[in-house]
Amino acid sequence: MVLKPNLVLPSAVVSVGDLNRLSRELSSLNDFFLSAAARKAGAAPPPRVTRILNSLATETNKYNLLDAKQRQNLAQELKTIQAIAPVMHISFASEPSPQAIERILVWLRTNIHPYALLQVGLQPTIAAGCVLRTTNQVFDMSLRSYLDRQKDYLVALVKGAVGD
């Protein structure tokens, strides 16, 4: 039985790799607190967490990373998300900006799945637009596909130009 997570993924978490990094960082944080408790040699300053972990834990989901139970809950939630999150591969003609990825990811998480993850790739031949590959399908949303749908109009244009 798969538990339904209550976590809200921030837009900074884009891919499976981000989830893995967050899990590793949480694990490292746990290790740090365990070793700090074992030493008992005064309060050592906790390590700086990354912006993405801070965004996930503190800003978006109000988790206290100093609390071991909450860290454990967060790690569990992340495992659950890794198990259920649909991963989609999206290709662009050029390297996309983080803002563009964020907008697409927000749309996907709003309209398709709240834990949708993206794997970004490059496909220079598509010129413009993108190609989205889900588990079973490929959605060609490139300029080539758009032009292909407009073929009749293009042919009419060419015929008009040749006729002139």
Place this chain on the structure above:
Amino acid sequence: MNTGGLILVIGSLLSAAAAFIWLATKLKSGPPSPGGKPASPTSQIFEQAAKEDVDHIFNNEFREELRNRGRLHFEKVIGENAMFLQQDLRQTTSQLNDYMRAEITRTLQVEFKKYEQSITDAKALALDSIEKTVVTIEQQRKFLETQMLTQSEAQKARLIARFEVEMAGIVNHYILRAIGNQIDLSDQLEFILSELEANKVAILEDIKRGT
């Protein structure tokens, strides 16, 4: 010597011969009989004189003269005959030449006519063959023209069809070559989001099936 002189000489010779013959006949018809009286001296003198005259007329010089005249006459006759013979020969040669020329001309004309006929036949045959060849070539040309036009039309139709099929790719390739990666992704976001919106149902269905 002219003809008159020749006639005079021949006449004198004939008269001398006639006198000689008459004298011989006279002497023969009246010989002295054996029992008769001997001939008179006068007749003997005449006989002697006639004999001397004959000897005198037909002496060696006269005979030489006659031989010379005969030789000359013979040479003249021979010369005239040779001339006649030469004239005949020339005439014969001329006639023969004319005959040969005529024969050769006739034969050549016949041969030329045959040759001309052969040439005409060959020419007619060649013209006929050329006409047939021209007709065949024209038919071939028309056939090839039709075939090439058909193939050209088919090829054109194929090219146009392929161009229409590949139109999107061609325009896309042209855009790609023209602008490359210079289109900012931010400018494409609205297009991408609208495309995502258009495919929203299909994506949702696929995600549901996948999960």
